[in-house]
Amino acid sequence: MKVVCVVENEVINNSDLQKEHGLSFWIETPNGSVLFDTGQTDAVLSHNLKTLGLPLEKVAAVALSHAHYDHTGGLETMLTIRKDMPIYANPDIFRPRYALRNGEYQAAGMRFDQSRLAPIAKIKLSDQPIEILPGLWTTGEIVERPEPQGSSSHLFIRTDKGWRADPYLDDMSLVYRGPSGLVLICGCCHAGVLNTLFHVRRMFSEPITTVVGGIHLLHAEDHYLDHVVTIIEECFPELSLFINHCSGENAFAKLSEAFSKKVKKCPAGTILDF
Numbered sequence: 332m333k334v335v336c337v338v339e340n341e342v343i344n345n346s347d348l349q350k351e352h353g354l355s356f357w358i359e360t361p362n363g364s365v366l367f368d369t370g371q372t373d374a375v376l377s378h379n380l381k382t383l384g385l386p387l388e389k390v391a392a393v394a395l396s397h398a399h400y401d402h403t404g405g406l407e408t409m410l411t412i413r414k415d416m417p418i419y420a421n422p423d424i425f426r427p428r429y430a431l432r433n434g435e436y437q438a439a440g441m442r443f444d445q446s447r448l449a450p451i452a453k454i455k456l457s458d459q460p461i462e463i464l465p466g467l468w469t470t471g472e473i474v475e476r477p478e479p480q481g482s483s484s485h486l487f488i489r490t491d492k493g494w495r496a497d498p499y500l501d502d503m504s505l506v507y508r509g510p511s512g513l514v515l516i517c518g519c520c521h522a523g524v525l526n527t528l529f530h531v532r533r534m535f536s537e538p539i540t541t542v543v544g545g546i547h548l549l550h551a552e553d554h555y556l557d558h559v560v561t562i563i564e565e566c567f568p569e570l571s572l573f574i575n576h577c578s579g580e581n582a583f584a585k586l587s588e589a590f591s592k593k594v595k596k597c598p599a600g601t602i603l604d605f
Contacts, residue, residue: 332466332507333359334516334543336601337379338370338405339575343600347382350599351375353401354545354576356516357383358505362464363391367505368518369405376405379599392417392463396518397501398424398440399486406443415453419469421501422456428497431485436494439486460506460534468506473522473530479555480523481547481577497521504544506531509605512540512569519577520546525562532566540569541605543597545576556585564589573597 338355342348353371357364357380364385370376380387393409393416396402409416428440448454455461458472486497499521507514513535520527524546531539548556559582563570572586575597586594597603 332361332509332514332605334514334603334605335359335383335385336575336597336599337366337383337385338368338375339597339599341575341596341598343598346600348379348599349375351401353404354396354518355379355402355405356544357385358467358507358516360464360467360507362466364389365392365394365463365467365505366390366409367394367516368396368402369393369409371401371404373405373408377408383600387412390416392419394418394463394469394505395420395424396503397421397499397521398426398428399519400439400441402518403441403443406441410451414451417453417455417463418448419455419457419461419463421458421472421503423458423501424456426488426501429487429489429494431487436487436489463505466508468508468534470504470506470527470530470534472500473502473526475530476523476526478523478525478529479551480526481519481521483550504531506535507605508535508537509540511605512538514541514543514605515539517542517544517546520544524548525559528567538569539567541571541573543573543603545578546572546574546582547577548582549577549579551579551582553581553585556582560585560589573601573603
């Protein structure tokens with residue numbers, strides 16, 4: 332199995348890739364390839380896929396970690412491949428999302444609503460784990476969330492009772508069951524990285540050996556980062572981390588200090604072979 336970071340906030344050195352605030356992964360398995368998230372724009376996604384030599388026609392399915400524009404903005408590019416493209420996501424993904432900026436609630440979710448997307452794609456919504464390809468699973472909804480979520484104070488949904496903080500019910504990750512353990516691939520981990528890790532441990536019997544992607548510790552205080560380090564040491568001792576996007580520089584420094592070479596950054600252009 333191979334994971335390629337296609338879109339990210341940064342790019343590898345000396346490359347022709349373009350960067351943007353967004354995330355997309357190409358996941359290549361012996362049974363086909365899946366695109367996990369689509370970055371913020373069609374232009375950057377298309378450019379980077381072409382630069383990396385990753386042919387769109389080989390994508391068997393698209394999976395979306397959650398609704399935010401920086402993970403779903405390039406979806407139209409994927410829909411040009413064929414009209415029946417399978418799209419895996421949580422049922423809550425079509426709920427409108429908003430960001431509060433300069434005192435104004437601005438749309439921050441998907442450009443496609445369900446009625447527009449349904450005629451041109453195979454929408455596969457489930458809050459339960461689904462096997463997309465042999466060995467590659469969605470996590471389903473992260474239901475148990477005793478640990479803090481990966482939240483941002485400016486992100487909201489609108490309800491009958493007014494504005495409320497986004498509960499991130501649509502947040503999901505992917506899991507690959509490899510011969511040496513589980514590879515967890517995250518979009519933003521809005522459900523919380525520890526909540527997600529414990530959820531995956533309940534799903535499968537194999538150890539989690541690797542985390543790839545955004546783990547949303549950008550706003551985490553030092554005391555909570557110390558707690559994350561402690562939990563990983565005690566409960567997930569085999570873990571290696573390739574983190575990016577919303578993980579945060581302070582989190583990267585703390586995790587690197589604790590786990591040394593087992594923690595690395597994952598800019599666009601990174602290729603991970605498992």
